Every structure is written in C-alpha cells, then in structure tokens.
Amino acid sequence: MGSPSRADLSRVRQLLRATARLSSAITEVEVAEIMLGEGTETLAARTAAIWRVEPDGLALIGARGYSADEERLVRRLPLVPEVPIAAAVLGRAPVWITSRADYRERFPRSAGRTAAAATSDELAVACVPLVGERDVLGVIAFAFFEERAFDPDERAFIELIAQHCAQGLQRADLYDAERAAREHAEEARRLSEESRERSAFLAQAGALLSTSLDYETTLRSVAMLAVPRIADWCAIEMGTPEASAQVAVAHVDPSKVAMAAELRERYPPDRAQPRGAHHVIRTGVSELYPDVTEDMLLAGAQDAEHLRITRALGLRSALVVPIRSHDRVLGAITFVSAETGRRYGPDDVAMAAQLGDRAGMAIANAQLYAAERRTRGRIAKLQQATAAFAAARTLDEVGEVTVELAVSVVAASRIMLWQLDAEAATLVLLSARGLDDASRVQAERIALDAPWPVAEVARTGEARFYDEAAVRRLGTAATVFAGAAIPLIVQDRRVGVLGIAFGEPRDFVTDERDFLRAIADQCAQAMDRVRAYEESVRAVAARDDFLSIAGHELRTPLTAIHLQLHSIQALARDPQAPPRLLERSAKAYAQSQRLARLIDQLLDVSRVARGRLELDREEVDLSALVGECVTRLDEELRRSGSEVRVAIAPGQRGQWDRLRLDQVVTNLVANAIKYGAGKPIDVVVESHGPHATVVVHDRGIGIDPAAQQRIFERFERAVSSRHYGGLGLGLWISRQIVEAHGGTISVLSAPGEGARFEVRLPWAPLPTP
Ligand code: ADP
Numbered sequence: 001m002g003s004p005s006r007a008d009l010s011r012v013r014q015l016l017r018a019t020a021r022l023s024s025a026i027t028e029v030e031v032a033e034i035m036l037g038e039g040t041e042t043l044a045a046r047t048a049a050i051w052r053v054e055p056d057g058l059a060l061i062g063a064r065g066y067s068a069d070e071e072r073l074v075r076r077l078p079l080v081p082e083v084p085i086a087a088a089v090l091g092r093a094p095v096w097i098t099s100r101a102d103y104r105e106r107f108p109r110s111a112g113r114t115a116a117a118a119t120s121d122e123l124a125v126a127c128v129p130l131v132g133e134r135d136v137l138g139v140i141a142f143a144f145f146e147e148r149a150f151d152p153d154e155r156a157f158i159e160l161i162a163q164h165c166a167q168g169l170q171r172a173d174l175y176d177a178e179r180a181a182r183e184h185a186e187e188a189r190r191l192s193e194e195s196r197e198r199s200a201f202l203a204q205a206g207a208l209l210s211t212s213l214d215y216e217t218t219l220r221s222v223a224m225l226a227v228p229r230i231a232d233w234c235a236i237e238m239g240t241p242e243a244s245a246q247v248a249v250a251h252v253d254p255s256k257v258a259m260a261a262e263l264r265e266r267y268p269p270d271r272a273q274p275r276g277a278h279h280v281i282r283t284g285v286s287e288l289y290p291d292v293t294e295d296m297l298l299a300g301a302q303d304a305e306h307l308r309i310t311r312a313l314g315l316r317s318a319l320v321v322p323i324r325s326h327d328r329v330l331g332a333i334t335f336v337s338a339e340t341g342r343r344y345g346p347d348d349v350a351m352a353a354q355l356g357d358r359a360g361m362a363i364a365n366a367q368l369y370a371a372e373r374r375t376r377g378r379i380a381k382l383q384q385a386t387a388a389f390a391a392a393r394t395l396d397e398v399g400e401v402t403v404e405l406a407v408s409v410v411a412a413s414r415i416m417l418w419q420l421d422a423e424a425a426t427l428v429l430l431s432a433r434g435l436d437d438a439s440r441v442q443a444e445r446i447a448l449d450a451p452w453p454v455a456e457v458a459r460t461g462e463a464r465f466y467d468e469a470a471v472r473r474l475g476t477a478a479t480v481f482a483g484a485a486i487p488l489i490v491q492d493r494r495v496g497v498l499g500i501a502f503g504e505p506r507d508f509v510t511d512e513r514d515f516l517r518a519i520a521d522q523c524a525q526a527m528d529r530v531r532a533y534e535e536s537v538r539a540v541a542a543r544d545d546f547l548s549i550a551g552h553e554l555r556t557p558l559t560a561i562h563l564q565l566h567s568i569q570a571l572a573r574d575p576q577a578p579p580r581l582l583e584r585s586a587k588a589y590a591q592s593q594r595l596a597r598l599i600d601q602l603l604d605v606s607r608v609a610r611g612r613l614e615l616d617r618e619e620v621d622l623s624a625l626v627g628e629c630v631t632r633l634d635e636e637l638r639r640s641g642s643e644v645r646v647a648i649a650p651g652q653r654g655q656w657d658r659l660r661l662d663q664v665v666t667n668l669v670a671n672a673i674k675y676g677a678g679k680p681i682d683v684v685v686e687s688h689g690p691h692a693t694v695v696v697h698d699r700g701i702g703i704d705p706a707a708q709q710r711i712f713e714r715f716e717r718a719v720s721s722r723h724y725g726g727l728g729l730g731l732w733i734s735r736q737i738v739e740a741h742g743g744t745i746s747v748l749s750a751p752g753e754g755a756r757f758e759v760r761l762p763w764a765p766l767p768t769p
Helices: 006-022 028-043 068-074 082-091 100-106 107-115 150-213 215-228 254-266 277-283 294-302 304-312 347-390 395-408 436-446 455-459 468-474 508-572 581-609 622-632 635-639 658-677 732-742
Strands: 045-055 055-066 095-097 124-131 135-142 233-239 244-250 288-289 317-325 328-337 412-421 426-433 446-449 464-465 482-490 495-503 617-621 642-646 653-658 681-687 690-695 744-749 755-762
Touching: 006 028, 006 150, 028 045, 028 055, 028 135, 028 150, 045 317, 055 068, 055 082, 055 135, 068 468, 082 095, 082 124, 082 135, 095 100, 100 107, 124 150, 135 150, 150 215, 150 347, 215 233, 215 244, 215 347, 244 254, 244 277, 277 317, 277 328, 277 681, 288 347, 294 304, 304 412, 317 347, 328 347, 347 395, 347 508, 395 412, 395 426, 395 508, 412 455, 426 436, 426 495, 446 455, 455 464, 455 482, 455 495, 464 468, 468 482, 482 508, 495 508, 508 581, 581 635, 581 658, 581 732, 617 622, 617 658, 622 635, 622 642, 622 653, 622 658, 622 681, 622 690, 635 658, 653 658, 653 755, 658 681, 658 690, 658 732, 658 755, 732 744, 732 755
Parallel strands: 642 681
Antiparallel strands: 045 055, 045 135, 095 124, 124 135, 233 244, 233 328, 288 317, 317 328, 412 426, 412 495, 426 446, 464 482, 482 495, 617 653, 681 690, 690 755, 744 755
C-alpha cells in the first residue's frame, strides 16, 4: 500500500468524526443512523441500510435513500444464501457485487426482485457482515447506481465502517442488557418493597382489629392505614346487599375524601352493578381489576358529568375483598390505586383476603362481646328492677318504680302505666311521665273498646312494638320515634298495660323486646302482689272491726250475768237455800269467767291490731298477784285434779300493769290446768337480778318442738280443737303484754313431758333511748 491519497485522508477524517459521534450513541438505531449517514456521504452511496440478525431472519434497523415502498420490501429478509445480504451474514464475509450482470449471475433470484425496483441499470452493492465478539450481529449494505470494482482500499474502508458499526451495535447491546438488568433489579426491588409493605400493613391492621372492640372506628383506622402504602383509596362497606352502608373512606388528601362523599351523595351507587363492593357483599367472592378500563368507567357512570369526574380521578387498578365471618359476608373492603400507579395482582388479593377475614373475625368478636355486655347489663338491670318492685308497698309506689325504671333502664321518654279496672272495661292511668297536659287528660281513662293501640293490647293481651314508620302512621307526637305497648298479665289475668315511648328510633331486636316484656312482667306481678296485700289488709281490718263489735256486744250481757251469779251465790249461802245451789252457782260463775276471758282475748286482738295496747303502770306486788290468780282458778283446778305447788318469794314488787299481768299469769296457769293432764303444777315467783321471773311448770301433754315458736303467734295452736277448746290467742296476747313491759316469754317442753313457761319482767320500764 502506497502513501494515502487525498480521498483516503478525507475518508479517514470522516470516519474519525463518525467514531467520535458513535461513542455517544447508546441505541442500535442511533448507531445505524450515524453509520449510514457517514457511510453514504463518504462513499457517495445511493442507498445504505443495516439489518440485525434475529432468530427468524434479518430485521432492518436503519435505512438511507430508500423510497417507502422499497423500504417495506426489505424490512425483513430471510436468512438464505440466495439473498446477497443474507449471504454475507451466513458466510461471515463481505459480498461485493460489482455490476448488475455480476448480481444476476451470482444471485439470480434476488437480482430479479431488486431489478424491478431499480431505476438504473448501473448497479454495485457492498454487503458487509457486522461481526461482534462472538456472533454476527448484523449486516450493512451500500448500493451504488454505477458499476464499481471496490478496490482494496475501498473494501478496507467499507469493512472499517462495518467494524465500527459492529462495535457500536455491541456497545448498544451491552447497554441494552445492562439497562434491562437494571430495570429488572428495580422491578424486583419494587416487588419486594410492595410485599414488605403488604406484610407490614397486614400486621398493623391485624393488631388494630384485634385490640379494639369498637369496630366501626377500627375499620376507619384500617382504611386510613391502607393509604397511601397499599392504595390511594380505601373504602369499607358494611351490611347486607340490600342495606349496606359505607363506614369508611380514606385518601391521603382529606379534600378528596369529602369529594368522594359528595359524589356518592349525588350519584348513589347502583346496588345491581355486576362488580364492586355491593356485588362482592352479594357473592362473597374477591374481585381483582389489574387495570381499570374505560369500559368499566363507562359502565359505572350514571351520566356524562359522572363519567367526567370518575375519569378525572385517574383510577388505575382496583381490588375488592369480602369481610367474612364464618359463612356470613358482613361487608367488603375496596382498594383503588390512582396517583401512585400501583397495579394490583394476585399477591395483593391474597393479602386483602386475609385482611377481610381478620376484620370479619374482629367484628364477630366485637358483636359477641357487645351482645354479652348488653345481656349482662340487662340482667343487672332486671335484678335492680326486681329489688325495686319488691320494695313497693302500694300501687302508687309500683307506678313510681315502673316510671323510674323505664327512664333509667330503657331510656324511655314517655311512660304510661294503666291498671285495668275491676270490670275489665277501662284502663285507668296509674302513673305517667313525659306527657303534656292534653295527652295526660286523654290517657287518664281509656275504654277497652276505644280504637287505641293500648286498648287493643289490653283486649288481645299481645304486645305491640312500633318503629319510626309505625309511630308516624299512628300519628303520635313528632318527638316520639318508637314505642311499645305491653300487656301486664299475671297468671292469665290481664291487670293493665305498660306504654313506653322513645325519643330516638329503635328497631326492637328480639332481646330488647324480651327485656321490655320482663320488666312488664315484674311490674304486673308487683301490681298483683300489692293488690292482694291491700285486699288482705282490708279483710283483716274488717275482721278486727267485727271482733271488736262482737266482743263488746257479748261483754255487756256477760257483765249482767256475773252480777246475777254474784247475788245467787249470796242467796245460796243462806242456810235455807237448797243444799247444792252454792256449788252449782260457783260452777256457773267459773264458766262465765272463762267466757269473759275468751271475749277479752277477742277484744285484745283488735286492740293490739290497732296498736292500742297501752300499759297502765303502777306499783304491783307480783307475789300477791300470782297468788290471787291461782286462787281465782281454784274451781277449775279442783275439777282438773291437778295439784298446784306454789313457791312464791314474797314482796316481788315492780312498776307494771296490774290487770295485764293478771291476764298473763291467768293464761299460763289456765293452760297448765287445761293441758296438764291432771298432774301437779309448779308456780314459782323469783327475783333474778334485773328482773323478776314467773315460772309455770306442768307435767302434761307437752309441745312438739316444731310448734314451740308458733304458739306465741296469733290463732296458732298445737292441739286439735276437737280435744281442747280455745282460740289460740292466749299466748299471743301474753307475749304482746310481756314485750310491752320490756320482758320476754319462753317455753321449754317435750311432747308427753309437760311444759315450762317462763316470763321475765324488768322491774321498771327501760329508759327510752
Ligand atoms: P289456746 O290454749 O286457747 O289454744 P294459747 O295461745 O293459750 O291458745 O295456746 C296456744 C297453744 O299452745 C295451745 O293451743 C296448745 O296447743 C299450746 N299450749 C299452750 N300451753 C300449753 C301447755 N301448758 N302444755 C301443752 N301445750 C300448751
């Protein structure tokens, strides 16, 4: 090779310039652009093009000087030896075609086609493979509309161009590979970041759900937690497909949350939509929309404005999962990505489904807990009600208790308690709270045939519960939002109606109804108890009245009989009198005294019942008093056959009611005679420190231990009235008298072994505190 010609020098300069530019080219297209530009200019080629070798042939990556049609023809070329460009690749060596004749001869098949497109008959083509380190990367071709011998310098130059081109392509390939690797790494990092975010979110949301029992607040916190790490929007819908409500919406920007609320207000969601939260609540199946498509927006939009707004939200990807507890779908969580451009995939569905399950579990727990707490609260309230009702003694008190309970326990705003009158024809208002004057007048008396709900409840005996709509239909006051009318029934007897109204809406779930019924039952029972009590008090008072009247009526003629017997006894003492008259009149006198005692007992019953057992204290010699009593019962003692042994310490004096003490001692000794079976009786009077004692001890039939307390009560007896006469009042009255003196009376006895009654009396009245 001689010294380089001028043309060579200029070519080399141009090539240097090309390589300088080539160093900044980073894509194969840029490489092709530079090399083809330089090549055509330097070589004055008519056309130039570069193809890359691909598995299925050659692909054009850049061309110069081709018409659009020509370019289309050569865009993809088969890798076959019949095509000179391909032949250069396959042979890994340049193909130099110096003329059309040369072309026709060496590549007859290809030349035919090229000829058709060629405008000139003159033709030369240079095809040089672009050989990389290992493979042939492509091929560069220059065509000339002239015959050209391609002298060695020119060939060397073209091959140099090819070499630079190959290097450029190789660098571009490397660069591509590196970028791909970088992108891949980036993607992997993003994916792992997302997965980390998902786990962290799930852990935090799970913790929130498991610690709180207020699940609506918790769900809102979960939604807040989701943005923007998991979604740009998070919404939670709870309820049934027909009646669900959005309990939470979250977006990092509060103004957007407000906008979403407005949008929902203006365009209430169509529950029949075949996708979205309502659909998921209905089907219980998760929905994944990796891409929110225009079609979806169109399908969801209710008018052009709606479409415009939803489009403007720029929603990218969406995911909806059910909130499930056991087999029940309680709601749905929706995640939507927008600004962050996140695209949801199966991993997100798995995470969200887990969140839905945890939320479901938490809600089920919270509901269970709330129900249990409600039940426990109600049991406590019922106990409170029972105690309050038990303390009520009058109907008015029952009314007050009912009203207080209805206010404090069920938060009623109006309460009306009616009692059914004796004829079961009218409801009479017993107690009321929260009524205005006009309503109260109306409620005062309600005929059972009146067209009112309470009258109907009293007629049918069935409770009625009114929700807000029902209350409105009834035309009740506007401040009433719910109400109940519950019959008061005791053992199949209707005793009244309890009416309750509430100032806020209530839906009266079953346990609330049961609770109100339980309160009404207690109220009914209390009313009945009070009624029975008042009746018995009335009956006892009537009896006491009768006893008092009858006693006084009997006492008057008896006093007259006493006087008569006295004078008869005086006459009988006359020596002329028939011999047995004295004895007979004494017997009659004793009997009339017994009768007097019985009548006095009856009178005492009514006296004590009226609290009229007044003591008339004076200085009394107990020893003398006991002696007199025993003497007075002389006749009866003789008849019974019992012997009385008296051991009386003399001079036992105290401040007592003489006649009443006489009554006590007479009672005890008379009983000892009556139940003493003719055996000896001991009567002892003694002093025992602060009190005196009187003991009456017989050896008769005795008293069963079980009856020993009872015999001191009114009308209580431990023997059959067929064998022993008596009213069962003596011991009761004795106890009243002894206790009025501040003393005690007691008995020691065993059946068949007699009875020992002991009375202890303080000497003087105890100082009243
Ligand atoms: P009454 O003797 O009129 O029945 P009381 O009140 O005096 O009424 O006595 C109540 C009951 O106590 C009697 O019915 C009898 O069963 C029993 N009782 C009283 N005193 C004796 C006694 N000394 N021995 C056995 N039983 C007695």
